[in-house]
Amino acid sequence: MHDAHFPLTDLLFGIPALLAIGLYIGAVLLTNRSGRLRKWAWLRTVSFVAGVFIASAALVGPLARLSHADFTAHMAGHLLLGMLAPLLIALAAPMTLVLRTLNVHLARKLSRLLQSSFVGFFTHPFVASVLNIGGLWLLYTTNLYVAMQSNLLLHIIVHIHVFLAGYLFTISLVYIDPVFHRFSYPYRTVVFILALAGHGILSKFIYAYPPTGVPEEQARIGAMLMYYGGDAVDLLLIFILFKHWYQSVRLRKFASMVERAV
Amino acid sequence: MIHTVDAHSDNRVPFARRNLWSGILFGLGFVAFLDETLFHQLLHWHKFYDKSTVAVGLVSDGLFHAFSWFATVGGLFLVADLRRRNALWHKMWWGGKLLGGGAFQLYDGTIQHKLMRIHQIRYNVDILPYDLAWNISAAIMIAVGIGLIASAKRDKRVENGAFSNA
Numbered sequence: 001m002h003d004a005h006f007p008l009t010d011l012l013f014g015i016p017a018l019l020a021i022g023l024y025i026g027a028v029l030l031t032n033r034s035g036r037l038r039k040w041a042w043l044r045t046v047s048f049v050a051g052v053f054i055a056s057a058a059l060v061g062p063l064a065r066l067s068h069a070d071f072t073a074h075m076a077g078h079l080l081l082g083m084l085a086p087l088l089i090a091l092a093a094p095m096t097l098v099l100r101t102l103n104v105h106l107a108r109k110l111s112r113l114l115q116s117s118f119v120g121f122f123t124h125p126f127v128a129s130v131l132n133i134g135g136l137w138l139l140y141t142t143n144l145y146v147a148m149q150s151n152l153l154l155h156i157i158v159h160i161h162v163f164l165a166g167y168l169f170t171i172s173l174v175y176i177d178p179v180f181h182r183f184s185y186p187y188r189t190v191v192f193i194l195a196l197a198g199h200g201i202l203s204k205f206i207y208a209y210p211p212t213g214v215p216e217e218q219a220r221i222g223a224m225l226m227y228y229g230g231d232a233v234d235l236l237l238i239f240i241l242f243k244h245w246y247q248s249v250r251l252r253k254f255a256s257m258v259e260r261a262v
Numbered sequence: 263m264i265h266t267v268d269a270h271s272d273n274r275v276p277f278a279r280r281n282l283w284s285g286i287l288f289g290l291g292f293v294a295f296l297d298e299t300l301f302h303q304l305l306h307w308h309k310f311y312d313k314s315t316v317a318v319g320l321v322s323d324g325l326f327h328a329f330s331w332f333a334t335v336g337g338l339f340l341v342a343d344l345r346r347r348n349a350l351w352h353k354m355w356w357g358g359k360l361l362g363g364g365a366f367q368l369y370d371g372t373i374q375h376k377l378m379r380i381h382q383i384r385y386n387v388d389i390l391p392y393d394l395a396w397n398i399s400a401a402i403m404i405a406v407g408i409g410l411i412a413s414a415k416r417d418k419r420v421e422n423g424a425f426s427n428a
Binding site for chain 1: 310311313315320321323324325327328329331332335336339342343
Protein backbone atom coordinates (compact mmCIF):
# COMPACT_ATOMS: atom_id res chain seq x y z
CA MET A 1 0.00 0.00 0.00
CA HIS A 2 1.13 3.54 -0.69
CA ASP A 3 2.28 5.57 2.26
CA ALA A 4 -0.19 8.28 1.25
CA HIS A 5 -2.97 6.08 2.57
CA PHE A 6 -1.67 6.07 6.12
CA PRO A 7 -3.14 9.39 7.29
CA LEU A 8 -6.50 8.09 6.06
CA THR A 9 -6.35 4.76 7.93
CA ASP A 10 -4.90 6.53 10.99
CA LEU A 11 -7.95 8.78 11.11
CA LEU A 12 -10.38 6.01 10.18
CA PHE A 13 -9.25 3.73 13.00
CA GLY A 14 -7.87 6.35 15.42
CA ILE A 15 -11.01 8.48 15.80
CA PRO A 16 -13.38 5.60 16.65
CA ALA A 17 -10.80 4.29 19.14
CA LEU A 18 -10.59 7.62 20.98
CA LEU A 19 -14.37 7.97 20.76
CA ALA A 20 -14.87 4.53 22.29
CA ILE A 21 -12.56 5.32 25.22
CA GLY A 22 -14.27 8.69 25.76
CA LEU A 23 -17.76 7.18 25.69
CA TYR A 24 -16.80 4.33 28.02
CA ILE A 25 -15.20 6.61 30.62
CA GLY A 26 -18.09 9.10 30.26
CA ALA A 27 -20.64 6.33 30.88
CA VAL A 28 -18.69 5.11 33.91
CA LEU A 29 -18.51 8.61 35.45
CA LEU A 30 -22.19 9.25 34.70
CA THR A 31 -23.55 6.01 36.14
CA ASN A 32 -21.22 6.07 39.16
CA ARG A 33 -23.00 9.24 40.32
CA SER A 34 -26.31 7.42 40.46
CA GLY A 35 -26.99 6.31 44.02
CA ARG A 36 -28.91 3.17 43.14
CA LEU A 37 -26.10 1.58 41.08
CA ARG A 38 -22.97 -0.08 42.37
CA LYS A 39 -19.67 1.64 41.57
CA TRP A 40 -18.21 0.37 38.27
CA ALA A 41 -15.09 -1.73 38.94
CA TRP A 42 -12.07 0.39 37.97
CA LEU A 43 -10.28 -2.70 36.70
CA ARG A 44 -12.89 -2.96 33.93
CA THR A 45 -12.12 0.59 32.83
CA VAL A 46 -8.41 -0.21 32.80
CA SER A 47 -9.12 -3.37 30.79
CA PHE A 48 -11.19 -1.46 28.24
CA VAL A 49 -8.66 1.34 27.72
CA ALA A 50 -5.81 -1.21 27.44
CA GLY A 51 -7.84 -3.28 24.97
CA VAL A 52 -8.59 -0.31 22.71
CA PHE A 53 -4.97 0.87 22.83
CA ILE A 54 -3.71 -2.61 21.98
CA ALA A 55 -6.15 -2.92 19.07
CA SER A 56 -5.10 0.54 17.87
CA ALA A 57 -1.43 -0.41 18.01
CA ALA A 58 -2.11 -2.91 15.22
CA LEU A 59 -3.98 -0.33 13.09
CA VAL A 60 -2.30 3.02 13.71
CA GLY A 61 1.33 4.03 14.07
CA PRO A 62 4.69 2.27 13.70
CA LEU A 63 3.60 -1.39 14.02
CA ALA A 64 0.86 -0.85 11.42
CA ARG A 65 3.37 0.72 9.02
CA LEU A 66 5.94 -2.02 9.60
CA SER A 67 3.38 -4.78 9.09
CA HIS A 68 3.02 -3.93 5.41
CA ALA A 69 6.59 -4.88 4.65
CA ASP A 70 7.17 -7.48 7.35
CA PHE A 71 5.02 -10.59 7.88
CA THR A 72 6.29 -11.10 11.44
CA ALA A 73 5.14 -7.58 12.38
CA HIS A 74 1.85 -8.28 10.61
CA MET A 75 1.38 -11.41 12.73
CA ALA A 76 2.22 -9.55 15.95
CA GLY A 77 -0.43 -6.99 15.00
CA HIS A 78 -2.91 -9.74 14.21
CA LEU A 79 -2.41 -11.33 17.66
CA LEU A 80 -3.03 -7.98 19.33
CA LEU A 81 -6.02 -7.02 17.16
CA GLY A 82 -7.73 -10.40 16.86
CA MET A 83 -6.98 -12.06 20.21
CA LEU A 84 -5.62 -9.95 23.08
CA ALA A 85 -7.64 -6.75 22.45
CA PRO A 86 -11.00 -8.58 22.08
CA LEU A 87 -10.34 -10.45 25.35
CA LEU A 88 -9.50 -7.27 27.27
CA ILE A 89 -12.52 -5.46 25.84
CA ALA A 90 -14.83 -8.42 26.59
CA LEU A 91 -13.54 -8.45 30.20
CA ALA A 92 -14.53 -4.77 30.45
CA ALA A 93 -18.22 -5.78 30.06
CA PRO A 94 -19.11 -2.98 27.60
CA MET A 95 -22.68 -4.23 27.03
CA THR A 96 -23.40 -4.21 30.77
CA LEU A 97 -22.16 -0.62 30.89
CA VAL A 98 -24.36 0.39 27.94
CA LEU A 99 -27.40 -1.26 29.54
CA ARG A 100 -26.91 0.56 32.81
CA THR A 101 -26.31 3.90 31.09
CA LEU A 102 -29.42 3.85 28.85
CA ASN A 103 -32.86 4.73 30.19
CA VAL A 104 -35.25 1.83 30.82
CA HIS A 105 -37.08 2.21 27.51
CA LEU A 106 -33.94 2.08 25.36
CA ALA A 107 -32.34 -0.62 27.51
CA ARG A 108 -35.41 -2.82 26.95
CA LYS A 109 -35.13 -2.30 23.20
CA LEU A 110 -31.45 -3.19 23.27
CA SER A 111 -32.04 -6.30 25.35
CA ARG A 112 -34.74 -7.37 22.89
CA LEU A 113 -32.17 -6.98 20.11
CA LEU A 114 -29.68 -9.08 22.07
CA GLN A 115 -32.33 -11.80 22.39
CA SER A 116 -33.00 -11.81 18.64
CA SER A 117 -32.08 -14.82 16.54
CA PHE A 118 -29.80 -12.53 14.49
CA VAL A 119 -27.51 -11.88 17.47
CA GLY A 120 -27.97 -15.51 18.51
CA PHE A 121 -26.62 -16.66 15.16
CA PHE A 122 -23.44 -14.58 15.28
CA THR A 123 -22.70 -15.36 18.94
CA HIS A 124 -23.18 -19.12 18.41
CA PRO A 125 -19.80 -20.65 19.40
CA PHE A 126 -19.58 -22.65 16.19
CA VAL A 127 -20.48 -19.73 13.89
CA ALA A 128 -18.12 -17.36 15.70
CA SER A 129 -15.31 -19.93 15.48
CA VAL A 130 -15.84 -20.40 11.74
CA LEU A 131 -15.90 -16.62 11.20
CA ASN A 132 -12.71 -16.25 13.24
CA ILE A 133 -10.56 -19.25 12.29
CA GLY A 134 -12.15 -19.77 8.85
CA GLY A 135 -11.47 -16.11 8.05
CA LEU A 136 -7.81 -16.62 8.89
CA TRP A 137 -7.56 -19.70 6.66
CA LEU A 138 -9.08 -17.65 3.85
CA LEU A 139 -6.65 -14.79 4.46
CA TYR A 140 -3.45 -16.84 4.55
CA THR A 141 -4.12 -19.69 2.14
CA THR A 142 -5.59 -17.68 -0.76
CA ASN A 143 -4.38 -14.58 -2.56
CA LEU A 144 -6.35 -12.40 -0.17
CA TYR A 145 -3.22 -11.55 1.83
CA VAL A 146 -1.44 -10.14 -1.24
CA ALA A 147 -4.59 -8.39 -2.49
CA MET A 148 -5.05 -6.73 0.90
CA GLN A 149 -1.61 -5.12 0.66
CA SER A 150 -2.51 -3.24 -2.51
CA ASN A 151 -6.22 -2.56 -2.03
CA LEU A 152 -7.09 -0.02 0.66
CA LEU A 153 -10.77 -0.99 0.99
CA LEU A 154 -9.89 -4.68 1.33
CA HIS A 155 -7.23 -3.78 3.89
CA ILE A 156 -9.79 -1.92 6.01
CA ILE A 157 -12.44 -4.67 5.72
CA VAL A 158 -9.99 -7.44 6.65
CA HIS A 159 -8.79 -5.59 9.74
CA ILE A 160 -12.34 -4.82 10.91
CA HIS A 161 -13.24 -8.47 10.32
CA VAL A 162 -10.24 -9.75 12.31
CA PHE A 163 -11.22 -7.62 15.30
CA LEU A 164 -14.98 -8.29 15.16
CA ALA A 165 -14.57 -12.03 14.57
CA GLY A 166 -12.07 -12.18 17.45
CA TYR A 167 -14.53 -10.35 19.69
CA LEU A 168 -17.49 -12.58 18.72
CA PHE A 169 -15.30 -15.64 19.28
CA THR A 170 -14.33 -14.41 22.75
CA ILE A 171 -17.86 -13.53 23.91
CA SER A 172 -19.27 -16.77 22.47
CA LEU A 173 -16.94 -18.77 24.74
CA VAL A 174 -16.66 -16.77 27.98
CA TYR A 175 -19.75 -15.08 29.34
CA ILE A 176 -18.90 -11.74 30.96
CA ASP A 177 -21.74 -9.57 29.60
CA PRO A 178 -25.38 -10.75 29.76
CA VAL A 179 -25.84 -13.63 27.30
CA PHE A 180 -29.29 -14.68 26.16
CA HIS A 181 -28.31 -17.62 23.97
CA ARG A 182 -26.28 -19.75 26.34
CA PHE A 183 -24.42 -22.98 25.65
CA SER A 184 -23.26 -25.56 28.18
CA TYR A 185 -19.66 -25.67 29.39
CA PRO A 186 -18.89 -29.03 27.70
CA TYR A 187 -20.27 -27.73 24.39
CA ARG A 188 -18.21 -24.54 24.51
CA THR A 189 -15.12 -26.51 25.56
CA VAL A 190 -15.37 -28.90 22.58
CA VAL A 191 -15.89 -26.06 20.07
CA PHE A 192 -13.01 -24.16 21.66
CA ILE A 193 -10.63 -27.15 21.37
CA LEU A 194 -11.49 -27.54 17.68
CA ALA A 195 -11.02 -23.80 17.05
CA LEU A 196 -7.67 -23.75 18.84
CA ALA A 197 -6.59 -26.81 16.83
CA GLY A 198 -7.62 -25.01 13.62
CA HIS A 199 -5.45 -22.06 14.67
CA GLY A 200 -2.45 -24.27 15.45
CA ILE A 201 -2.76 -26.27 12.23
CA LEU A 202 -2.93 -23.05 10.20
CA SER A 203 0.23 -21.78 11.93
CA LYS A 204 2.19 -24.86 10.86
CA PHE A 205 0.62 -24.70 7.41
CA ILE A 206 1.91 -21.11 7.01
CA TYR A 207 5.34 -22.31 8.17
CA ALA A 208 5.32 -25.04 5.51
CA TYR A 209 3.63 -23.04 2.74
CA PRO A 210 4.25 -19.28 3.12
CA PRO A 211 1.49 -17.01 1.71
CA THR A 212 2.22 -15.56 -1.74
CA GLY A 213 4.77 -12.77 -1.61
CA VAL A 214 6.00 -13.56 1.91
CA PRO A 215 9.71 -14.49 2.24
CA GLU A 216 10.24 -17.93 3.82
CA GLU A 217 12.19 -16.62 6.82
CA GLN A 218 9.49 -14.07 7.73
CA ALA A 219 6.75 -16.67 7.25
CA ARG A 220 8.50 -19.08 9.62
CA ILE A 221 8.99 -16.57 12.43
CA GLY A 222 5.46 -15.24 11.87
CA ALA A 223 4.01 -18.76 11.96
CA MET A 224 5.77 -19.58 15.23
CA LEU A 225 4.63 -16.28 16.71
CA MET A 226 1.06 -17.15 15.69
CA TYR A 227 1.35 -20.66 17.21
CA TYR A 228 2.84 -19.70 20.58
CA GLY A 229 1.23 -16.25 20.85
CA GLY A 230 -2.15 -17.85 20.17
CA ASP A 231 -1.41 -20.41 22.89
CA ALA A 232 -0.65 -17.68 25.41
CA VAL A 233 -3.89 -15.74 24.84
CA ASP A 234 -5.94 -18.94 24.63
CA LEU A 235 -4.50 -20.09 27.96
CA LEU A 236 -6.08 -16.99 29.54
CA LEU A 237 -9.40 -17.76 27.82
CA ILE A 238 -9.32 -21.41 28.94
CA PHE A 239 -8.55 -20.35 32.49
CA ILE A 240 -11.51 -17.94 32.57
CA LEU A 241 -13.87 -20.51 30.99
CA PHE A 242 -12.91 -23.23 33.48
CA LYS A 243 -12.97 -20.82 36.43
CA HIS A 244 -16.58 -19.95 35.58
CA TRP A 245 -17.37 -23.67 35.27
CA TYR A 246 -15.77 -24.35 38.67
CA GLN A 247 -17.72 -21.50 40.29
CA SER A 248 -21.03 -22.53 38.67
CA VAL A 249 -20.75 -26.03 40.17
CA ARG A 250 -20.11 -24.57 43.58
CA LEU A 251 -23.28 -22.46 43.36
CA ARG A 252 -25.38 -25.52 42.59
CA LYS A 253 -23.84 -27.39 45.50
CA PHE A 254 -24.72 -24.59 47.91
CA ALA A 255 -28.23 -24.40 46.46
CA SER A 256 -28.80 -28.09 47.12
CA MET A 257 -27.38 -27.68 50.64
CA VAL A 258 -29.83 -24.85 51.28
CA GLU A 259 -32.69 -26.96 49.93
CA ARG A 260 -31.81 -29.78 52.28
CA ALA A 261 -31.62 -27.36 55.19
CA VAL A 262 -35.13 -26.08 54.42
CA MET B 263 1.45 -45.49 50.43
CA ILE B 264 -0.72 -43.17 52.53
CA HIS B 265 -3.01 -45.24 54.72
CA THR B 266 -3.41 -42.82 57.56
CA VAL B 267 -6.62 -41.29 56.24
CA ASP B 268 -9.73 -42.81 57.74
CA ALA B 269 -11.93 -44.18 54.96
CA HIS B 270 -15.03 -42.51 56.26
CA SER B 271 -13.59 -39.11 57.06
CA ASP B 272 -13.58 -37.95 53.44
CA ASN B 273 -15.41 -38.35 50.12
CA ARG B 274 -12.69 -40.13 48.13
CA VAL B 275 -14.67 -43.24 47.24
CA PRO B 276 -17.74 -41.60 45.64
CA PHE B 277 -15.33 -39.39 43.62
CA ALA B 278 -12.90 -42.17 42.64
CA ARG B 279 -13.65 -41.78 38.94
CA ARG B 280 -13.19 -38.01 39.05
CA ASN B 281 -9.80 -38.46 40.77
CA LEU B 282 -8.77 -40.87 38.01
CA TRP B 283 -9.87 -38.58 35.17
CA SER B 284 -8.36 -35.50 36.75
CA GLY B 285 -5.04 -37.37 36.92
CA ILE B 286 -5.28 -38.68 33.35
CA LEU B 287 -6.04 -35.20 31.97
CA PHE B 288 -3.32 -33.50 33.95
CA GLY B 289 -0.80 -36.23 33.09
CA LEU B 290 -1.50 -35.89 29.38
CA GLY B 291 -1.28 -32.10 29.51
CA PHE B 292 1.85 -32.15 31.65
CA VAL B 293 3.75 -34.51 29.33
CA ALA B 294 2.71 -32.42 26.32
CA PHE B 295 3.88 -29.29 28.12
CA LEU B 296 7.24 -30.90 29.04
CA ASP B 297 7.64 -32.05 25.42
CA GLU B 298 7.10 -28.47 24.23
CA THR B 299 9.35 -26.75 26.79
CA LEU B 300 12.13 -29.32 27.07
CA PHE B 301 12.49 -30.80 23.59
CA HIS B 302 11.26 -27.90 21.43
CA GLN B 303 12.34 -24.78 23.31
CA LEU B 304 15.28 -25.67 25.56
CA LEU B 305 17.11 -28.51 23.80
CA HIS B 306 15.96 -27.59 20.27
CA TRP B 307 15.89 -31.30 19.41
CA HIS B 308 12.34 -31.34 18.01
CA LYS B 309 11.52 -29.37 14.89
CA PHE B 310 8.52 -27.03 14.71
CA TYR B 311 7.73 -28.60 11.36
CA ASP B 312 9.28 -31.52 9.48
CA LYS B 313 8.90 -31.62 5.69
CA SER B 314 8.09 -35.35 5.77
CA THR B 315 4.98 -34.80 7.95
CA VAL B 316 1.90 -36.44 6.44
CA ALA B 317 -1.23 -34.24 6.23
CA VAL B 318 -3.10 -36.14 8.93
CA GLY B 319 -0.06 -35.65 11.19
CA LEU B 320 -0.58 -31.89 11.08
CA VAL B 321 -4.22 -32.39 12.15
CA SER B 322 -3.29 -34.85 14.91
CA ASP B 323 -0.59 -32.52 16.21
CA GLY B 324 -2.96 -29.53 16.15
CA LEU B 325 -5.74 -31.39 17.97
CA PHE B 326 -3.46 -32.86 20.63
CA HIS B 327 -1.66 -29.59 21.13
CA ALA B 328 -4.98 -27.74 21.63
CA PHE B 329 -6.39 -30.49 23.82
CA SER B 330 -3.30 -30.58 26.04
CA TRP B 331 -3.85 -26.96 27.17
CA PHE B 332 -7.45 -27.72 28.14
CA ALA B 333 -6.39 -30.97 29.82
CA THR B 334 -3.74 -29.23 31.94
CA VAL B 335 -5.99 -26.39 33.11
CA GLY B 336 -9.10 -28.58 33.38
CA GLY B 337 -7.20 -31.31 35.28
CA LEU B 338 -6.01 -28.75 37.83
CA PHE B 339 -9.47 -27.22 38.26
CA LEU B 340 -10.72 -30.77 38.94
CA VAL B 341 -8.06 -31.06 41.66
CA ALA B 342 -9.39 -27.82 43.16
CA ASP B 343 -12.91 -29.25 42.92
CA LEU B 344 -11.87 -32.51 44.64
CA ARG B 345 -10.13 -30.58 47.37
CA ARG B 346 -13.14 -28.42 48.16
CA ARG B 347 -15.22 -31.61 48.36
CA ASN B 348 -12.56 -33.18 50.61
CA ALA B 349 -12.26 -35.97 48.04
CA LEU B 350 -8.71 -35.75 46.66
CA TRP B 351 -7.23 -39.27 46.48
CA HIS B 352 -3.50 -39.06 45.86
CA LYS B 353 -2.90 -42.68 44.91
CA MET B 354 -5.72 -42.74 42.38
CA TRP B 355 -4.73 -39.32 41.03
CA TRP B 356 -1.06 -40.25 40.56
CA GLY B 357 -2.11 -43.52 38.94
CA GLY B 358 -4.21 -41.54 36.47
CA LYS B 359 -1.43 -39.03 35.93
CA LEU B 360 1.16 -41.69 35.05
CA LEU B 361 -1.34 -43.56 32.85
CA GLY B 362 -2.41 -40.39 30.97
CA GLY B 363 1.14 -39.08 30.62
CA GLY B 364 2.53 -42.46 29.54
CA ALA B 365 -0.27 -43.08 27.05
CA PHE B 366 0.30 -39.70 25.41
CA GLN B 367 4.08 -40.23 25.30
CA LEU B 368 3.61 -43.66 23.71
CA TYR B 369 1.18 -42.21 21.12
CA ASP B 370 3.62 -39.37 20.44
CA GLY B 371 6.62 -41.70 20.18
CA THR B 372 5.00 -44.30 17.93
CA ILE B 373 2.09 -42.90 15.89
CA GLN B 374 3.10 -39.22 15.73
CA HIS B 375 6.88 -39.57 15.38
CA LYS B 376 7.09 -42.76 13.35
CA LEU B 377 3.81 -43.19 11.45
CA MET B 378 2.85 -39.55 10.82
CA ARG B 379 6.47 -38.35 10.83
CA ILE B 380 5.60 -35.04 12.56
CA HIS B 381 9.20 -34.77 13.66
CA GLN B 382 11.88 -37.06 15.12
CA ILE B 383 13.15 -36.88 18.69
CA ARG B 384 16.53 -35.60 17.52
CA TYR B 385 18.19 -35.02 14.16
CA ASN B 386 21.59 -36.07 12.76
CA VAL B 387 22.05 -38.85 15.31
CA ASP B 388 21.38 -42.59 15.44
CA ILE B 389 17.70 -42.32 16.36
CA LEU B 390 17.12 -45.88 17.62
CA PRO B 391 18.38 -45.43 21.25
CA TYR B 392 16.31 -42.24 21.54
CA ASP B 393 13.17 -43.96 20.26
CA LEU B 394 13.72 -46.90 22.61
CA ALA B 395 14.30 -44.69 25.66
CA TRP B 396 11.23 -42.61 24.76
CA ASN B 397 8.80 -45.47 24.27
CA ILE B 398 10.11 -47.75 27.03
CA SER B 399 9.84 -44.92 29.57
CA ALA B 400 6.27 -44.38 28.29
CA ALA B 401 5.48 -48.07 28.80
CA ILE B 402 6.92 -47.96 32.34
CA MET B 403 4.77 -44.93 33.17
CA ILE B 404 1.67 -46.76 31.89
CA ALA B 405 2.53 -49.94 33.88
CA VAL B 406 3.20 -48.05 37.14
CA GLY B 407 0.05 -45.97 36.59
CA ILE B 408 -2.13 -49.06 36.10
CA GLY B 409 -0.50 -50.65 39.17
CA LEU B 410 -1.30 -47.62 41.33
CA ILE B 411 -4.90 -47.49 40.07
CA ALA B 412 -5.36 -51.21 40.79
CA SER B 413 -3.87 -50.76 44.26
CA ALA B 414 -6.17 -47.78 44.92
CA LYS B 415 -9.16 -49.87 43.83
CA ARG B 416 -8.08 -52.64 46.24
CA ASP B 417 -7.89 -50.06 49.04
CA LYS B 418 -11.40 -48.98 48.10
CA ARG B 419 -12.71 -52.54 48.37
CA VAL B 420 -10.96 -52.95 51.72
CA GLU B 421 -12.52 -49.72 52.94
CA ASN B 422 -15.92 -50.92 51.76
CA GLY B 423 -15.43 -54.04 53.84
CA ALA B 424 -15.33 -56.48 50.90
CA PHE B 425 -12.13 -58.07 52.21
CA SER B 426 -11.60 -58.86 55.85
CA ASN B 427 -7.96 -59.99 55.57
CA ALA B 428 -6.53 -56.48 54.96
